[in-house]
Amino acid sequence: MCTYKLNVRFQVFTAHRHIRQKDESNVHRFSQPFSIEKKQLNTGKSRRQPCPAVLDHFDQQYSEELGDLWASARAVLLDPPSWQYGVMLNRFSSVTDITQILQSQGFSSLLPQTDRPPKFPPSSLQCYVHPHPLRFPSQAHRPGQLKQYYLLNAASLLPVLALQVRDGDKVLDLCSAPGGKAVAIMQSATPALLCCNEPDPHRRDWLAKTLESFLPSSLCSRVMVSAQDGRFVGQSEAGFYDKVLVDAPCSNDRSWLHSSDKLRGQQRLEDRARLPELQTQLLRSAISAVRPGGVVVYSTCTLSSLENCAVVEAVLKDFPDAEPSLHPLIGSASTFHHKLGILVVPQPGRTWGPMFLSRIRKKR
Ligand SMILES: C[S@@+](CC[C@H](N)C(=O)[O-])C[C@H]1O[C@@H](n2cnc3c(N)ncnc32)[C@H](O)[C@@H]1O
Numbered sequence: 001m002c003t004y005k006l007n008v009r010f011q012v013f014t015a016h017r018h019i020r021q022k023d024e025s026n027v028h029r030f031s032q033p034f035s036i037e038k039k040q041l042n043t044g045k046s047r048r049q050p051c052p053a054v055l056d057h058f059d060q061q062y063s064e065e066l067g068d069l070w071a072s073a074r075a076v077l078l079d080p081p082s083w084q085y086g087v088m089l090n091r092f093s094s095v096t097d098i099t100q101i102l103q104s105q106g107f108s109s110l111l112p113q114t115d116r117p118p119k120f121p122p123s124s125l126q127c128y129v130h131p132h133p134l135r136f137p138s139q140a141h142r143p144g145q146l147k148q149y150y151l152l153n154a155a156s157l158l159p160v161l162a163l164q165v166r167d168g169d170k171v172l173d174l175c176s177a178p179g180g181k182a183v184a185i186m187q188s189a190t191p192a193l194l195c196c197n198e199p200d201p202h203r204r205d206w207l208a209k210t211l212e213s214f215l216p217s218s219l220c221s222r223v224m225v226s227a228q229d230g231r232f233v234g235q236s237e238a239g240f241y242d243k244v245l246v247d248a249p250c251s252n253d254r255s256w257l258h259s260s261d262k263l264r265g266q267q268r269l270e271d272r273a274r275l276p277e278l279q280t281q282l283l284r285s286a287i288s289a290v291r292p293g294g295v296v297v298y299s300t301c302t303l304s305s306l307e308n309c310a311v312v313e314a315v316l317k318d319f320p321d322a323e324p325s326l327h328p329l330i331g332s333a334s335t336f337h338h339k340l341g342i343l344v345v346p347q348p349g350r351t352w353g354p355m356f357l358s359r360i361r362k363k364r
Pocket residue numbers: 174175176177178179180181182197198199200203228229230231247248249250282
């Protein structure tokens with residue numbers, strides 16, 4: 001395995017101190033030109049065992065919350081080889097060859113392409129999906145070379161689409177690592193500022209590496225990495241941002257269900273009980289950080305209503321100047337529509353999600 005130091009081209013901000021990291025001395029460079037071959041495609045057939053304690057917990061909670069939908073969602077969650085992945089193209093690299101390979105393999109565009117106003121969804125954001133769970137190989141990090149695509153749960157694009165970032169916006173990605181949604185934001189528009197915040201140092205390194213792999217150096221002055229506890233950004237940067245994304249730490253149903261051992265599963269169930277408090281604080285902070293007329297999107301990748309609608313409901317009680325507002329196109333992607341947000345429940349044939357999102361506008 002090769003090791004290298006990060007070629008961090010993106011400024012790292014801590015609360016009020018701006019620290020620029022730059023060290024190109026120890027960067028590993030690959031001499032091989034990058035290529036992708038059809039034979040690299042795989043169908044991701046490895047079997048992962050579910051954790052019984054987590055499955056029991058999900059059965060109890062979700063059969064009550066989702067009714068009949070839970071049986072089909074459960075079947076999908078228990079069958080990782082059936083999960084579909086999206087391939088988000090990187091508009092900053094040449095993608096003609098990848099597009100051709102994707103199309104020849106039966107992938108098609110997830111988003112309707114339109115250049116007519118109001119340009120929604122943005123035509124620069126391109127994501128391909130396959131009707132079957134065919135998995136594209138991930139690309140290795142190669143310093144000095146931009147990656148051509150990012151693999152993701154296609155439902156992860158919904159919070160970014162809901163944010164509706166425009167050129168020139170000041171945007172905060174409050175919980176940013178490993179950076180998939182930050183990359184998607186930069187595919188959809190050219191904000192004046194994108195601040196990617198991540199307090200965990202290891203995940204922040206991962207985030208910096210993602211940004212470095214997908215964004216050209218010409219965007220360095222617009223994209224920053226900060227290391228704050230997101231719960232306090234609303235105080236330190238009140239009313240500064242046009243758009244804030246809170247892709248909150250949550251009980252990630254897909255991975256928690258496949259916790260490696262019983263102890264880890266139990267630990268996660270204990271963590272699960274504490275998450276709504278943290279999520280509520282993060283969403284409060286985000287609403288404070290946005291200007292009047294600005295937008296906050298809150299998202300999670302769990303089906304749990306305690307981490308979804310209950311959080312939004314509790315926070316909106318404290319902000320009479322904030323209200324839910326969702327674009328109808330985003331609403332149409334959901335399986336469950338609530339007045340406070342939408343929930344994408346994985347279903348056979350459409351094995352995306354779980355993904356919850358709520359779009360909140362602060363009144364002028
Ligand atoms: C669901 S992940 C974010 C995924 C990311 N948005 C993406 O698309 O790649 C949640 C992140 O929130 C971070 N986090 C945890 N506590 C936080 C806090 N107090 N403030 C900000 N971020 C926090 C976690 O370390 C984790 O990286």
